[in-house]
Amino acid sequence: MAVAKLKQIPKKxxxxxxxxxxxxxxxxxxxxxxxxxxxPTSTEEEVATKRNSFEGEILEPESKISPxxxxxxxxxxxxxxxxxxxxxxxxxxxPEEEKLKGDETKVEVKEEKEEEQRxxxxxxxxxxxxxxKEEQAEIKEGDAQISDETKDENENPxxxxxxxxxxGDEDDGGETDNNKKSQNKKNKKVGPLxxxxxxYHWKQCGMKSxxxxxxxxxxxxxxxxxxxxxxxxxxxxxCLVSLPKGYREPLPWPERESKIWYSNVVHPKLSSFAKSxxxxxxxxxxxxFPKEQSEFKGGANQYLDFIExxxxxxxxxxxxxxxxxxxxxxxxxxxxxxxKNVLAVTLALANDQxxxxxxxxxxxxxxxxGSLGTRRLPFPSGVFDVIHCGDCNIAWHHxxxxxxxxxxxxxRPGGYFISSTTHGDIETEQGMRKLLASISWLILAHKxxxxxxxxxxxxxxxxxxDIFALRRSKNPPFCKEDENQDIAWYTxxxxxxxxxxxxxxxxxxxxxxxxxxRLFTFPDWLxxxxxxxxxxxxxxxxxxxxxYLNGLGIDWSTIRNVMDMKAVYGGFAAALASQKVxxxxxVPVHAPNTLPIIFERGMFxxxxxxxxxxxxxxxxxxxxxxxxxxxxxxxRCKHPIVIVVEMDxxxRPGGWAIIRDKVEIVNPLxxxxxxxxxxxxxxYGKDKEGIIVAQKTTWRP
Numbered sequence: 001m002a003v004a005k006l007k008q009i010p011k012k013x014x015x016x017x018x019x020x021x022x023x024x025x026x027x028x029x030x031x032x033x034x035x036x037x038x039x040p041t042s043t044e045e046e047v048a049t050k051r052n053s054f055e056g057e058i059l060e061p062e063s064k065i066s067p068x069x070x071x072x073x074x075x076x077x078x079x080x081x082x083x084x085x086x087x088x089x090x091x092x093x094x095p096e097e098e099k100l101k102g103d104e105t106k107v108e109v110k111e112e113k114e115e116e117q118r119x120x121x122x123x124x125x126x127x128x129x130x131x132x133k134e135e136q137a138e139i140k141e142g143d144a145q146i147s148d149e150t151k152d153e154n155e156n157p158x159x160x161x162x163x164x165x166x167x168g169d170e171d172d173g174g175e176t177d178n179n180k181k182s183q184n185k186k187n188k189k190v191g192p193l194x195x196x197x198x199x200y201h202w203k204q205c206g207m208k209s210x211x212x213x214x215x216x217x218x219x220x221x222x223x224x225x226x227x228x229x230x231x232x233x234x235x236x237x238x239c240l241v242s243l244p245k246g247y248r249e250p251l252p253w254p255e256r257e258s259k260i261w262y263s264n265v266v267h268p269k270l271s272s273f274a275k276s277x278x279x280x281x282x283x284x285x286x287x288x289f290p291k292e293q294s295e296f297k298g299g300a301n302q303y304l305d306f307i308e309x310x311x312x313x314x315x316x317x318x319x320x321x322x323x324x325x326x327x328x329x330x331x332x333x334x335x336x337x338x339x340k341n342v343l344a345v346t347l348a349l350a351n352d353q354x355x356x357x358x359x360x361x362x363x364x365x366x367x368x369x370g371s372l373g374t375r376r377l378p379f380p381s382g383v384f385d386v387i388h389c390g391d392c393n394i395a396w397h398h399x400x401x402x403x404x405x406x407x408x409x410x411x412r413p414g415g416y417f418i419s420s421t422t423h424g425d426i427e428t429e430q431g432m433r434k435l436l437a438s439i440s441w442l443i444l445a446h447k448x449x450x451x452x453x454x455x456x457x458x459x460x461x462x463x464x465x466d467i468f469a470l471r472r473s474k475n476p477p478f479c480k481e482d483e484n485q486d487i488a489w490y491t492x493x494x495x496x497x498x499x500x501x502x503x504x505x506x507x508x509x510x511x512x513x514x515x516x517x518r519l520f521t522f523p524d525w526l527x528x529x530x531x532x533x534x535x536x537x538x539x540x541x542x543x544x545x546x547x548y549l550n551g552l553g554i555d556w557s558t559i560r561n562v563m564d565m566k567a568v569y570g571g572f573a574a575a576l577a578s579q580k581v582x583x584x585x586x587v588p589v590h591a592p593n594t595l596p597i598i599f600e601r602g603m604f605x606x607x608x609x610x611x612x613x614x615x616x617x618x619x620x621x622x623x624x625x626x627x628x629x630x631x632x633x634x635x636r637c638k639h640p641i642v643i644v645v646e647m648d649x650x651x652r653p654g655g656w657a658i659i660r661d662k663v664e665i666v667n668p669l670x671x672x673x674x675x676x677x678x679x680x681x682x683x684y685g686k687d688k689e690g691i692i693v694a695q696k697t698t699w700r701p
Contacts, residue, residue, distance in 0.1 A: 193634050194641065194668040200675045202701045205239035212267065212358070213241050213649075215613035217350055217369060226350045229373045230490075232612045236642045240676075241618045241649045242700055249654045250622075253364050253560045253580050257335055260362045262287045264619070265355075273354045279330055280359075287359070295330030296390070298451030304336055307418060310445040311458050314386070314416065317341035321515045321602040324379075324410070326372075326389040328357040333390060334365045341515060343582065344388075345604050347377070358617040364560040366582055368606060369615040372403050376493055378607040378615075379410045381485030382501070382508040383599035387411055388418045391454070397431030400495045401439070405476060408439060409485055413500045413508050414463035417441070420454040438475060439497055440467045463511075465500050486596065489589045489607050507596055518602040519574055526597070533569050533597070540571035549579075552693050553681055554656050556581075559622045563650075566591070566629040567605055570598035584621075586614075588629075590636060610646075611637040619652040627660045630669065644672055653698040656681075659691065666690035 207213045207220050216232040219225045246263035250256050262282055274280050279293040296303040308314045316337065323344040325333055334344040346367035348357030357367040370377060372394065387407055396404040396419075407417060436443065436459060445458040462468070468478075479485075479496035501508040505525050513521040520537070522530040549556060560581055564572050567585035576583060585605030587595040598605050608614055610633060624647055633640055647657060657678075659669065663685045670680055670692055677699035683692045 192668065193630055193665050194672060196668045196671070200641075200672065202240050202676065204242050204701055205237075211242045211244045211618060212355065214369065214615075214617060215649075217615065228350070229371050229375055230615065236639045237613060237649075238639075238642065238645060240645070240700060243619075243653065243698060247619075247653065247698065249558070250362060250364075250560070250652070252557045256362070256364050256560065257289070258291065259286050259288050260359070261285060265359050265362050267355055267358070269354045270359075273356070277330075279332060289331065289335075289363070294332040294336075296332070296452045296454070298449075300332040300336035303333075303420075303449065303452050303454075304340070306449045306452075307445075307456060307458065310447055310456070311416065315514075318514045319511075320385045320416075321512075321518060322384055322599060322604050323386045323388060324384045326387065326394070327392065328352060328360060328367065329391050330356065331360040331363055331365055333388070334360065335363070338365065343602070343604055355617065358620075361561060361617060361620045364582075366561075366584065366604070367616075368584075369617070372406075374492055376406060376488040376491045377410060378488050380488065380593070380596045380599065380607075381409050381498065382412050382415075383596060383604075384411055384415060386416045386418060390420050392419045392421055395428065395431075397428065397435045400476065401435040402493050402495050404435060405439070405495060405497065406493050408441075408461060409498055411461045412511070413461055414511055415461050416444070417459040417461070418456070419459075420449075420452075420456045422454055424455060438471065438473050440471055462500055465502060468499070486593055489609060507600070512600055512602070515602050516577075518600075519577060520601075523600065529597075533571075536569045536571040537574060540575040544572070544575035548658065552656075552658070554623070554693075558654070559656070561621045562623045563621045563625065564605075565610070565624060565626040566632065567598060568592075568594050570594075570601050570603050570605075572625060572627070573598070573603050574601065581623075586610075588632070591632070610643050613642075613646050614650055616650055618649050619655075620650050622652060622655045624651055624655070624657045626657070628662075630659075630661050630665050641672065644669070644676075648676055648696065651696050653696055655696050657692075657694050657696070659694070661690060663688050663690040666692050670694075 205213055207218065209218045212218075214226075215237045216230050217226050219227070220233075244263055244266050246261075248261045248264065250261070250264065251259060262285060265287065271282065274282050274287065277295070278290075279295050280287060280289050282288075292299070294300040294303070304316065308316060314320050317340040320342060323337060323342055325344050325346045326349075328346045328348045331346075334346060337344045343366065346357055346360055346365070347370050348355075348360075348367050350369060350371045357369065360367045387410070394403065396407075411417060440462050442460040442462070443457070444460055445456065448455050476495050476497050479494060479498050481499075483494070483496075483498075485498055503509060505527070507523075507525050509525070510523065512518045512523065522533050526533065548554070556579060559579075561584075562573075562576065562581050563584045563586060564570075565586050567573065567587055568591075570585055573583035573585055583603065585595070585598045585603060586608050587593070587598070587605060589607050589609045595605055595607060610629065626647075630640065630643065633643065637643065651657060657673075659666065661669070666683065666685065667690070670683060673692070673694045674680060677697050679695045679697060681693045681695055684690065
């Protein structure tokens with residue numbers, strides 16, 4: 001028997017120390033071989049799959065994530081990406097440390113792992129092949145401050161990027177997600193963003209709309225028709241929009257508010273429009289806007305005073321700072337609010353055949369082109385203090401109240417919706433009352449302003465969820481709790497009702513501080529982000545004061561309409577608060593979702609994908625600011641040159657562009673701008689970082 005045999009085996013002495021160590025080593029090596037054989041390797045595809053699992057999640061405020069957990073999560077991501085390097089052809093950027101000049105504050109940030117907006121494919125930064133160039137202009141310290149590191153590292157405020165368009169564009173040919181991912185891998189760019197050997201031969205656009213051409217909105221074959229909603233062509237726009245005959249540089253602010261050059265905004269229907277409205281008139285070469293006249297009978301001042309009289313809590317310019325004005329019936333509403341320290345951005349509807357909003361922009365006031373249809377507006381949720389619709393003829397109660405539900409999404413909890421009409425009907429009145437009861441909006445005022453002869457209605461979105469218990473109807477239903485309200489790029493409007501944020505650490509649970517304290521008061525829900533906002537603010541304050549205002553040769557008396565093409569926290573715009581300018585803050589759809597923070601500070605902006613044209617008229621802006629925009633789009637846009645073409649379209653002749661990026665991008669970009677006959681006013685490079693300051697001319701091919 002086995003037992004007996006075992007007993008017969010002679011006993012051996014105890015094993016020596018060396019023998020025990022040898023056995024342990026053999027066993028360890030055997031375990032390692034077996035484990036490596038059975039365990040799957042970490043491939044690039046596996047890492048990408050893990051990263052894509054975050055797609056569609058609601059972004060949690062950083063205050064909910066402890067510093068220790070955030071640091072541990074970052075280490076795990078870095079380790080995962082490091083394992084995939086051996087199987088990947090793209091280089092993953094190393095973590096860098098950014099030194100914010102001005103207060104010598106150091107903020108540790110890491111290179112953002114970009115997510116493909118339409119496919120969810122992880123993008124990796126490539127090291128370009130551009131050659132360093134010698135400095136072309138010697139400037140004193142502070143004249144053009146360039147950080148020692150890339151500025152695109154400064155925008156990592158949240159653990160994951162917000163995919164503001166998980167559905168993808170509607171023009172992608174119906175590809176499945178897997179097909180898109182496969183195609184994206186094939187299309188990955190290597191090498192420089194711009195081909196340094198490319199030769200550009202420009203031509204003017206031949207569209208029927210001529211000098212007023214707006215890509216993605218205008219029909220190319222018919223100057224009198226527009227798409228009902230944004231619809232971009234698969235063919236990139238590579239032509240230059242012509243200038244109107246007799247174009248002149250706009251008058252300085254504030255003169256341009258009351259008088260503009262008529263030739264700059266000449267439009268087939270503008271002449272007849274001016275003849276039928278008293279608040280604007282053609283006087284020689286100018287289009288004038290008499291102070292005593294307004295699209296509101298009795299004047300815009302009287303109209304606004306009446307609204308504040310019936311709802312005293314409004315307090316224009318203090319409690320109310322950011323307003324969305326739907327439909328452009330003129331410019332006096334926004335101009336008068338501006339005098340009260342209120343920023344009102346006009347949403348010009350695409351069906352406006354007179355393009356009055358182009359006149360508003362020429363006067364130096366904010367406007368953007370859009371539509372009220374089936375898609376969400378390009379704004380975050382719960383950000384506007386007031387939404388106004390003057391002389392409103394929009395049927396808000398139709399189609400299940402879909403459009404008013406979109407207003408409910410972007411209106412701040414406790415915010416106000418103001419609608420005025422010159423005449424109404426019983427059917428509309430009954431429909432609105434039923435809809436308002438179903439979404440629990442409060443009716444604060446329903447009065448007629450005798451001087452303007454308008455019926456003014458003021459409603460308020462609930463500031464808490466308690467009132468929803470009184471709803472008699474469950475239609476519309478509540479939105480799903482895991483729905484991301486901020487997803488707004490080519491995203492359909494959901495006919496559901498969003499609840500109000502309740503927890504104190506949630507954005508929207510409390511009203512912002514009064515203006516102007518609001519600009520530099522960072523709410524508690526920002527958590528650890530508050531420190532970064534302070535550092536970002538000090539950085540841009542130093543850059544603007546020491547460099548932009550005095551060291552670049554820009555005459556700021558000619559600058560009014562400014563765009564920050566890649567805004568992060570709004571630090572650049574806040575640094576210009578003392579100047580007589582307004583800033584359109586654009587947060588790219590592939591970047592972290594920092595736009596709500598910008599609104600919270602009393603500024604405004606939009607989401608946008610720079611691989612497509614911007615929704616505005618030609619020659620809208622006096623200055624464009626692009627801080628590391630191009631390097632972030634390296635593996636995103638098929639034709640990055642279209643961004644430069646779009647900059648040429650939306651910047652007026654005589655306007656300025658300040659571009660900060662890697663030297664390998666700035667060098668070829670300078671050649672491209674020269675091919676457009678832009679004047680290169682300054683270039684500077686240091687430690688692989690560069691800046692280029694250029695001015696657009698009146699040249700057209």
